[in-house]
Amino acid sequence: MNKSLLAVGLVGGLLFGLEGSAFAHGGQYRGPGDSVPPTEGPGPGTGGPNTGGPVTGGPGGPVTPGGGRGPTTPGGGPVVPGGGGPPRGPVTSAGGKKNKPTEGFEQWQFWWENNKDPYLNLKASLAGGAVKSGSAGFLAGMGRREESETSNRPSASEAQQQIVPVLKSMLKEKDADIVDSAVLALGRIVKSESADTVLEDIKAVLGNSNPTAQQAAVLSLGVLGSTSAIPSLTDVLNDTPAGRQLLNEKGSIQDLPRSFAAIALGMIGDKSTIPTILDVIKKEKDSEIDLKGSAILALGLFKEGRQDIVKELSELLKNDTLDRNVRAQIPIALGRLEADAIPTVPALREMILAKKTDNLLVQSCVIALGQLAAPEDKEVQKVLFDQIKDGSDEQSRHFSFIALAQIGDRAIKQSVEGNDEMLKGLNKFLLKEVTDPDTKTHQPWAGIALGLLGRAYPDSAEQRSLITSKVLDQFEKSSNPSYKSAFAISLGLLKANVAAETIFKEMSKTNDRNLKGYLAVSLGMMRHREAIETLRGLVLDDADDKMRLQVATSLGLMGDSGAVVTLLDSLKKASTLNVTSSLARALGLIGDRQAVQPLVSLVNDAKSPGLARAFGCVALGLLAEKTALYWNTPLSVNSNYRTVIPAQYEILDIL
Numbered sequence: 001m002n003k004s005l006l007a008v009g010l011v012g013g014l015l016f017g018l019e020g021s022a023f024a025h026g027g028q029y030r031g032p033g034d035s036v037p038p039t040e041g042p043g044p045g046t047g048g049p050n051t052g053g054p055v056t057g058g059p060g061g062p063v064t065p066g067g068g069r070g071p072t073t074p075g076g077g078p079v080v081p082g083g084g085g086p087p088r089g090p091v092t093s094a095g096g097k098k099n100k101p102t103e104g105f106e107q108w109q110f111w112w113e114n115n116k117d118p119y120l121n122l123k124a125s126l127a128g129g130a131v132k133s134g135s136a137g138f139l140a141g142m143g144r145r146e147e148s149e150t151s152n153r154p155s156a157s158e159a160q161q162q163i164v165p166v167l168k169s170m171l172k173e174k175d176a177d178i179v180d181s182a183v184l185a186l187g188r189i190v191k192s193e194s195a196d197t198v199l200e201d202i203k204a205v206l207g208n209s210n211p212t213a214q215q216a217a218v219l220s221l222g223v224l225g226s227t228s229a230i231p232s233l234t235d236v237l238n239d240t241p242a243g244r245q246l247l248n249e250k251g252s253i254q255d256l257p258r259s260f261a262a263i264a265l266g267m268i269g270d271k272s273t274i275p276t277i278l279d280v281i282k283k284e285k286d287s288e289i290d291l292k293g294s295a296i297l298a299l300g301l302f303k304e305g306r307q308d309i310v311k312e313l314s315e316l317l318k319n320d321t322l323d324r325n326v327r328a329q330i331p332i333a334l335g336r337l338e339a340d341a342i343p344t345v346p347a348l349r350e351m352i353l354a355k356k357t358d359n360l361l362v363q364s365c366v367i368a369l370g371q372l373a374a375p376e377d378k379e380v381q382k383v384l385f386d387q388i389k390d391g392s393d394e395q396s397r398h399f400s401f402i403a404l405a406q407i408g409d410r411a412i413k414q415s416v417e418g419n420d421e422m423l424k425g426l427n428k429f430l431l432k433e434v435t436d437p438d439t440k441t442h443q444p445w446a447g448i449a450l451g452l453l454g455r456a457y458p459d460s461a462e463q464r465s466l467i468t469s470k471v472l473d474q475f476e477k478s479s480n481p482s483y484k485s486a487f488a489i490s491l492g493l494l495k496a497n498v499a500a501e502t503i504f505k506e507m508s509k510t511n512d513r514n515l516k517g518y519l520a521v522s523l524g525m526m527r528h529r530e531a532i533e534t535l536r537g538l539v540l541d542d543a544d545d546k547m548r549l550q551v552a553t554s555l556g557l558m559g560d561s562g563a564v565v566t567l568l569d570s571l572k573k574a575s576t577l578n579v580t581s582s583l584a585r586a587l588g589l590i591g592d593r594q595a596v597q598p599l600v601s602l603v604n605d606a607k608s609p610g611l612a613r614a615f616g617c618v619a620l621g622l623l624a625e626k627t628a629l630y631w632n633t634p635l636s637v638n639s640n641y642r643t644v645i646p647a648q649y650e651i652l653d654i655l
Contacts, residue, residue, distance in 0.1 A: 105642070106394045108444045108486050111402060114641050114652065117633045119493060120525065123153070123591065124628060125557045152561055154593040159189050159624035160197075166600050168201050170617060175610035178603075178617065179208060180216035184654070185621030187220030188631050195226030203232055206246045211254070214247055218257050219651070222264025223631045230268060234276055237261035259294035259647035263635070266298025271305035278312055286323060293326045293645035300333030301634055306340035309333075314344055317351075328360040328643045335368035335638055345372050345380065352383050352396075359393040364640045366396055370403030371638060375411035375419045385429065388442065395642055398445045405430070405449035412456040426453070427463055431470055444486030447471055451490030459495075468496045476502065481510075485518035492525030500528040508534060513543070517550030524554030536563045540570055545582040552586035561592040568598050580608075581615035585655060588622030595623060618655060 154163065167189070170182035183205045186198050202224065205217035218236060221229035235243030239253045247253060262280060265273045280295040296316075299309045316322070317330045331348055334341040348365040351357050357365075366387065373380040384407075387400040408426045411419035430453065433446035454467035468491065475487035484506070491499045500523060507519035520538065523531045532555070539551045555563050567587050574580040584602065587595040602608060602616040625631065636652050 106398055106441070107482060108398070108448055109482070110641060111398070111445075112448065112489060114636045114639055117629050118637060120521075120553065120557060121629070122553060122556050122589070123625070125559050152559065152593060153591045154596055154624050156191065156624075156626065158593065158596070160194070162596055162600065163620050163624050164189060164198065166603055167617060167620065168198065170603060170613075171201055171205055173610075175614070176208070176210035176213050177610050177614035179205060179210070179213040181614040181617035181621075182603075183213065183220045184216045184223070185617050187223035188621040189624045189626060190224060191626050192225035195224050195228060199224070199226060199228055203229075203246070206232070206236075207248045209248070211257075215257050215260055215650075218260040218264055222260075222267035225268055227268060227270050230265065230270060230273060233261045233264050233268075234273065237265065237276065237280065255288065255290050256647060256650070259290045259645075260651075262291065262295040262298045263301075263647065263651065266301035267631075267634075269302045269304060271302065274299070274302065274305050274309060281316065286321075289323050289325055289644070290646050292323075293329045293643075294647045296326065296329040296333050297635065297645065297648060300336035302337075306337045310337055310341050310344065313341075314347065317344075317347065324358045324360050325643045325645060328358070328364040328640055329645065331361070331364040331368035332638065332640055335371035336634070338371065341368075342372050342374075345369065345374075345377065348372070349380055349383055352387065359396065360640065360643050362387075362391075362393060362396045363399055363642060366399045366403050367638055367640055370399075370406040373403075373407050375407055375414055375422055377407075378422075381407065381422070381426075388433075394441070397439075397442070401430070401433070401442070401445040401449040402452070405452040408453045409456040412453075416457070416461075423463070427467070431467070434474055435470060443474070444483045447474060447483070447486045447490045448493075451493035454490075455493045455495070464494065468494050468498065472496065472499045472502070475499065481512045481515040485515050488515075488519050488522040489525075492522035495526055497526055497528070500526050500530075504528060504531050504534075507531070513547045517544075517547040520547075520551045520554040521557075524557030527558055529558055529560075532558060532560055532562065536560075536566060539563055539586055540566060542579050542582075545578065548582050548586055549589060552589040556590045561590070561594065564590055564592040564594045568595060571598060571602070577609050577611055580612040584612070584615040584619040585622070588619030588655075591623055593623070595619070599623070622655070 164186065167182045167186050170178050173179055173182075183202055186202060190198050199221075202217050202220050205213055205220075208214050208217070218233070221233055232243075232246055234240075235246060236253060237243070237258055239258060243253055244250070247257065262277055265277060277295045277298050281292050284292055286292075296313070299313065302309060313330050313334055317327070317334075319327070331351075334344050334348070348368050351365045352362050352369075366384065369380050369384065381404065384400040384404050388397050391397045391400070404426060408423060411423055411426075416423065430446050430450050433442050434450060437443045437446065450467045450471055454464045454471075457464035457467075471487050471490045471494070475484060475491065478484045478487065488503055488506075491503065503519050503522050503526075507516055507523065510516055510519070516538070520531075520535060523535070535551050535555055539548055539555060541548060541551075552563075564587065567583055567590070571580065571583045571587070574583055580602075584599060587599065599616045599619050603613050603620065605613065632651050632654060635648060639648070639652070641652070
């Protein structure tokens with residue numbers, strides 16, 4: 001894992017009391033243990049030498065390709081190609097009998113943390129225009145739609161005048177954490193039509209002596225979204241002499257910047273680059289897992305040329321000699337290509353039914369069917385129901401709950417009456433699984449699925465009321481903090497205000513910080529403003545960084561700027577790096593323009609620790625980000641996070 005680009009070390013370090021394990025960019029909480037869950041075991045190496053970087057302490061943790069590109073984060077983590085040692089946690093079997101129920105990396109939190117952004121739609125809340133439950137514009141934020149200029153967040157002109165110059169000046173700093181945080185923040189803030197104001201500054205960072213700054217600059221060019229960046233990214237991707245010169249590289253360009261270049265080209269999405277990306281998939285060595293997998297993921301980001309991409313990926317899916325992690329990215333990319341990939345549904349269904357299909361590929365096919373299958377496709381629904389009842393892979397069973405809920409969501413939006421039979425059957429099945437499941441570990445997944453399904457019904461619908469009642473009943477009955485959290489999130493998705501006071505009371509009395517954080521998010525989704533004063537107090541709690549971020553998210557969902565003054569006051573008094581950085585990130589999540597000048601002061605303060613200043617850059621990027629959803633959301637939503645594509649892990653854990 002890269003020193004600055006992954007950065008789950010900060011949160012993990014807090015969990016284990018490791019003050020020295022903080023890194024820039026602010027890692028996201030992606031599930032229990034603050035780690036990306038492992039695949040089913042190590043695969044072949046990706047090739048390429050070690051790029052160096054320190055290894056921080058802490059029990060367990062992932063080992064990155066080629067001997068490690070940076071710190072191993074505390075807690076469990078993936079076993080990645082070329083790594084050694086088993087993961088700290090249960091691993092799904094490769095086949096055979098149905099797994100025994102476990103409470104490891106199959107937990108619902110991993111799915112939620114990778115998929116929550118469109119459901120929370122935090123920035124729309126900050127702009128005072130949150131998308132309503134079940135509305136047609138729910139996933140529109142995947143593009144580059146801008147927020148309202150009436151938002152409490154800084155406007156585009158304010159960002160250009162007050163923030164961009166400061167970030168540009170940080171690119172000259174010697175501290176790599178400051179540079180890579182600032183260069184990525186520039187890409188997040190500056191619109192593609194204004195790219196010429198920062199393009200050369202970002203490109204200059206490609207030649208930085210520190211690999212983390214170079215890699216952040218590669219990503220920033222993609223996030224910037226300008227076609228003017230295509231020649232440079234293509235040179236890096238193809239490891240040309242010009243690309244090596246850009247990176248001041250005497251030998252071959254490392255895998256990670258090349259993989260980032262592929263994904264960056266996908267973010268820009270110019271169809272002229274599709275053949276370039278396809279060449280990488282077809283011509284690179286089979287051992288180049290990260291590069292080929294990243295190229296496939298990049299193809300799933302394109303808005304143009306989708307029919308041609310579907311044709312190529314459909315042929316590639318038939319190739320059973322591909323590395324299992326690479327091949328498992330194909331259905332994920334197809335699912336993201338939406339309507340153009342619907343003709344691949346029969347092939348995806350058959351992949352699940354074939355006895356020899358690798359578990360990772362089954363999981364990805366299930367995820368893709370959730371995006372593509374029509375409500376009237378009874379064959380697909382039977383396959384998914386059968387997976388839950390009899391599937392040998394626990395993760396595939398869990399993903400099937402989500403896929404069925406997503407198909408049901410489309411059925412409701414299409415026509416409740418026209419899909420009455422299908423919806424009745426689905427509701428009955430999910431309600432049984434949440435109230436009296438044959439496999440206990442299915443219960444929280446059924447709860448989340450009911451939230452996803454129920455939110456699509458009109459507020460006055462009988463089914464929505466029934467779902468709310470049953471999920472609330474399980475919330476009150478459950479003594480398992482993880483399950484209770486799942487039911488709380490489900491109730492938040494349902495905007496179940498009838499449950500708000502119950503959840504608020506539970507949040508006030510529980511000592512379980514993970515549960516407290518999820519209860520806070522649930523109240524934020526409900527806009528339960530009676531909890532604001534309590535939440536303002538919790539956001540100042542220095543004991544648990546990830547809970548602080550959950551609480552900050554809740555306050556942001558309520559559009560509350562009242563906590564900003566208190567956070568700013570605490571930021572001025574903060575005496576430790578961990579507190580300073582988490583306060584800065586919380587301010588970024590709440591997103592109020594009041595925080596701009598204090599954060600600018602922090603960034604400019606040469607006496608402050610480099611990492612504190614770097615987190616100030618991160619917070620400024622959060623405050624002024626140009627897109628409705630976070631820049632890495634398109635790669636996070638509906639991903640198969642159980643596969644091992646290191647570049648994807650790096651990207652998904654950047655806050």
